[in-house]
Amino acid sequence: MKNNIVKQIGSGYADLRRSEKQAADYILKHLTEASELSLDRLARSADVSQPTVMRMLKALGFAGYKDFRYRLVAELAKEREDSASHGNGTRQIMYGYTLNEKDALEEIPLSVTMTTERMLEETMKNFSGRIYRRAVEALTGARLIDIYGVENSEVTAMDLLTKLLYLGLPCRHFSDGYLQQIAAGRLTPDDVAVGISYSGESKDTVDAMKAAKKAGACTIVITNFRESTISRYADILICTSQEQIFYGNSIFSRSTQILIVDMIYMGIISSDYDHYVKELNKCEKVVFGKAYGQGVKHGKPDGRK
Incomplete structure (x- = not known):
């Protein structure tokens, strides 16, 4: 599963300018290195200006570069702690895998889940x-x-x-x-x-x-x-x-x-929350008779105790 920093970048990525996406892409590909870089060094590594990095972070909801680095360091430390507690058995699944005749049947559910997860993140x-x-x-x-x-x-x-x-x-x-x-x-x-x-x-x-x-x-x-x-x-x-x-x-x-x-x-x-909740309630009454146990409501059939 992706850490919160990656999720936050992904959720606002589509609204970034091209140069800001370039900075975000560098961070996503070099999370560990980014956690150790100063603002000017990260900007040079991503081949963008320092103001571009700051605009990108502000657009993504970070208070500033200090806030970003503090939270990134904390996330990476938590990942290392979780990894240590679960041992070294975690397998990394590559995005875009193709089914191979030699793949074990037991491996397929995890592979499909991981591929779908990555596609959903890319969609965001x-x-x-x-x-x-x-x-x-x-x-x-x-x-x-x-x-x-x-x-x-x-x-x-x-x-x-x-x-x-x-x-x-x-x-x-x-x-x-x-x-x-x-x-x-x-x-x-x-x-x-x-x-x-x-x-x-x-x-x-x-x-x-x-x-x-x-x-x-x-x-x-x-x-x-x-x-x-x-x-x-x-x-x-x-x-x-x-x-x-x-x-x-x-x-x-x-x-x-x-x-x-x-x-x-x-x-x-x-x-329009109130309006559409009323519409859903109308629909619920229409389809109520289509279900088995139609007298059941909140776990009690026909209101009986």
């Missing part, structure tokens, strides 16, 4: 707070929300559809690519189209987003690759890890996509 580095706010505001203000996705990404499209319906937002999703494109062409500037494609090259989804863009709708794209075809039609572009993983990426693509959906869902609730 690519997902800025500014883009997040724009996506939430666009969805909450839409007259109609169309959601497009095929094959593996349709799982994510259906998850997003379900969550938005829970919140009472007007949305729809068609499994058929032809219907997606027809629906996209009927959108208006008051509507939002969400296109989900890991590769960014799924023809049906790209064509639907192209039609939605032409119709004047606000377009939100969730993809892994910033330079993919679908990105050309995005008003709001949400990129995940930027790495190509596994055969056809079918294993890990959904992990980062579902993370984005969950963040959007929680962001919408937070944007």
Whole structure:
């Protein structure tokens, strides 16, 4: 698991300027060395100016360089202590591993978990707070929300559809690519189209987003690759890890996509908490009869003691 310093840098990384990202990248790759460097030496090592380092730290929520170094030293000391208490048996899993026929079956769960964890962290580095706010505001203000996705990404499209319906937002999703494109062409500037494609090259989804863009709708794209075809039609572009993983990426693509959906869902609730809690309560009453033990509430059937 990553220490708190790495998590803090990752959470604000996407909003940094290019030179500030260069300083952050140096720190992430040289944590131990950074803990021992003065401000001027770290700036020289990262090939940036001292003011750039200070702006970067301020943007990430550190009080200053002294605060950063103190907390980094403390985190590294804690890691060494934890490592000593658990012995030397911890295995480091490389990001982007490929399955080998010689891999032991027992090793796979840890490998998959570690790879997914790294992809989620990379997604946070690519997902800025500014883009997040724009996506939430666009969805909450839409007259109609169309959601497009095929094959593996349709799982994510259906998850997003379900969550938005829970919140009472007007949305729809068609499994058929032809219907997606027809629906996209009927959108208006008051509507939002969400296109989900890991590769960014799924023809049906790209064509639907192209039609939605032409119709004047606000377009939100969730993809892994910033330079993919679908990105050309995005008003709001949400990129995940930027790495190509596994055969056809079918294993890990959904992990980062579902993370984005969950963040959007929680962001919408937070944007007007009282209103959306009421919508969720309405939904709970509708689906209450679909569950076994429908008389059970708070652990007591039908209110009986």
